[in-house]
Amino acid sequence: MNRFRLIVGVVCAALLMGCTTTTSKIPNGQAARLVSTTGGMLRGVTQAQLGVFRGIPYAAPPVGELRWAAPQPLPGWEGVRDASAFGAACIQPPVPASSIYNDPPPSSSEDCLNLNVWAPDDAEKAPVIVWIHGGSLRIGGNSLPMYDGTNYAQRGVVFVSLNYRLGPLGWLAHEELSAKSDDGTSGNYGLLDQIAALQWVRDNIAAFGGDASNVTIMGESAGALSVTYLMATPKARGLFDKAIIQSTNLRSFPELAEAANAMPSAEQIGADLFSKLGVADIDAARSMAPQELTNLATLAGFAPQGTIDGALLPDQLLDIFDRGEQARVPVMVGYNAHEYRPEGGLALRMPKTSTQYEALVASVYGDLASEFLRIYPHAQGADALLDATGDIIFGWSGERIAQSQRELDVPSYFYVFDHCYPSARARDLCAFHASELPFSFGNLAAEAMPARWPVPDGEHDRAISDAMLDYWISFAASGRPTAQGHAPWKPYGPAEHYVRFADRPIAGRDFKPGMFELFETFAQRERAAGRSWGMPVALSVPAEIQDKQ
Template sequence: MRRTLLVMAISLFCAAVVVAAPDRVKVDGGIIEGMGRQPSGVRIFRGIPFAQPPVGDLRWREPQPVKSWTGVRPAVKFGPRCMQPTIFSDMIFRSDGMSEDCLYLNVWTPARSSAERLPVLVYFYGGGFVAGDSSEPRYDGESMAAKGIVVVTVNYRLGVFGFLAHPELTRESPHKSSGNYGLLDQNAALRWVQRNIAAFGGDPRRVTIAGESAGSVSVSAQMASPLSKGLIAGAIGESGSILGTLRAVPLEQAEREGVKFAAALGAKSLAELRAVSAEKLLEAATKGGMGGIGRFPITIDGYFFTEPPAVTYEAGRQARVPLLIGWNSEEMSWLALLRGREPTPENYAQAVRELYGERAAEILKLYPAATREEVIEAATDLASDRFIAFSTWKWADVHSRTSGQPVYRYFYAHPRPRRRGENAAPARGAIHSAEIEYALGNLAVNNVYEWTPDDYKVSKVIQEYFANFIKRGDPNGPGLPLWPAIRGGGPVQVMRLDVESRVEPERNRARYLLLDQLIEK
């Protein structure tokens, strides 16, 4: 009896030791200690540095390898978010303040040991390349990790800090390029994943990159870059691409804007510009509305991009990987098109004429409207296409034609419910960014909206599609409506994601073919 009790006591003691054992992992730079295993079975590591702080002389330089530390570094707090203005009301941060020192990533893993080789999701946040952070609850990786996926969210430099181009920067660069530092941060994170993710039980050969809005643009950009395309096994794009939204410009054009910016600050040299405080730079860069979106564009710099991305995709030189891609039913409001005018057919026609001149009749034929309700619908469609839907369509279309890989296209149509405590009617359609919490399984962490059983039903279906795709390059699985792939210019079937998800034939190809002509004109 005493022997039995002794064995039981030893077993309980050993189990306690195992439970209490520190969750430590060796990564570039040293040993980190995470938050341990959660009730979901997921282990969490926050605020892992993947590059040196881009401060001082490293401001506006390619991300540099992280420096080693001694001892054990805690990985329980999110790192600081990158310098940014406050412009988007739906952004909620859990980050440790704001700083130029912001190149950190986070890992959620369900793996029991480093011997496992689980699929990996690397997610890039949206925010117009001027805002956003990997700590936002809607990007939390625990729900997706619980489905057998190692999830990584990444910080990258924004605005003037991430995309300033300048002739002096180009001259000092070993690659004779400037700008695109935010995209290079993402590339550095992908390379970090290749070197380190196996320690978390992830498979570096099965890395799917994903993002929404600017994050989706980033995915399309990484696929087109010779620096990154070999690091990717699959891609998910939610609303946006480099083939239209926030498109890349020639380096010389971006350099001219950089020179103007420096002159406005009174900086006569790069050294003087680097001496300007981060706060003053941010203030100067965000004047003029919308936090400076588009002021410091992505550049065709000869290094990250060796040619225009559109040329890369048309030639089939992008990462040839499966792509899951789509956009939402109300990416932009009709109000943006009519600019304060009543939604009458006359006002709608006038707004279209102001935008398209002699080609207005062609637009009105494909976006017709004869009643107030039809005007609202047509103007919403046109505003959404102009803003972001067309560029997403373009990416899906060209990749399906030139990659030899399957493309799975969706149309997300489920509106969010009303906000808690408000009597206002909910949105007519699915607004820009509305799908994120649904796709990543994070409705429960967003208390702003009055979620219903239908919302959780939609989320379950979309998250299952995403998880299947990350695991196998195919969203299909048991209990889900069949989602046909688009292959090689064949018939286009689109998955309409809603309370009752279903496949529909492509309806508006003629619209996008016309917009393609007008944009290229």
């Protein structure tokens, strides 16, 4: 019997509603679906033989005294709650209209802890993917058209997308908050939201046909960083079984109460923000309108990020992975071949002469400079600096995670997205940061993308997208990525196997030889010297030596 029909029959009988069918009509003409959750009954819609449920709350609204508090249990509701429309995104600052990432959600609110579910009508213990959106922990939302889960659900996955608190509302640490908390910590509220959403999935996903014992967490950029946090935190153990990590980083993060790694403490960062805003204390900050607070904090330079608090994030990510204390789950991890391009927000110029360039690199990399120059020679122009930036942040981090899981004898798979198409090539945006998303979701139409995004218009776009969906879904189902008719994807292993997504998937070994080893050695040296690591260095070129041609 169809799972939705069974649920509706049981619920209707219990409520003495006399229902005899799974469907009814709702105002927009779509058929309705009912599902029982721990919070109460939900009425979703049927679309293309899928049950779609939007705007499902998974925690109490974090407003008033719950601003800067762990997410609280959701009060249940009476009757049937409509789940046909997306909920509000979390409060976020505006993005410049000129940005290719300018894709504002329809609405935003502090009451934003909601998620969406796409499920096949006949789902029965189906694999589950939980999507965590990117956006620098500052912007984004689960309602963006690019993240529509239809293509996953049509291929047999129960797909979930969630919202989590952003900006200062989600990632502010402050001494007052730490003093009033049960465990003496603050910050990481957005991460706590993600854990609460995964707990909701554990408790409710079977009602949608999903298998709570086969959950894959998946994210890109800040979402990939969130997945990495979830792998690192003991608080998320048992809530997921696999991880798909698209462009993460393992950089150093602020410690809660002590300056470390050439960074102020997270509490000091919070205190400095309040000083810049003229805010006296937490009570005064709670009295501010959430949008005003977010906008002002952004203008003041507040950068949302995780806090190493000794509890939720017990140590630096690199230390946790070094000790093998991360989640022992299969991973599929990778990055894009040209993460940073000029229109992506980073315009770097090469020094005019190779001698100037070599001196600049040597001033930071010392005896590693020759290897840096071999991989990123002056002849490449600004592309050398741009690609070095992406590689030190995302390439090194992705391979580091693949290697760390291998050392735990856990399967890991590494990829590089290197697909280009005419409209992207015309703007020097081949394989830029986040450009894999339309392909990994199968949402290639212009209406699924931000207004200034280069819309895929190449001969191989749909084929590459279908292959990526097959690899992603098979990994979620079994822990092994496969795609019929395409390259076998071998585990990363000692040979450093990977798949490169160009005009077709191409299997290879040791992508960009020497790159990982260079940045691993450099990161370890910076770490040992008490400096921050995992972020670009030696890329600030003085104006007087820039090549402006």
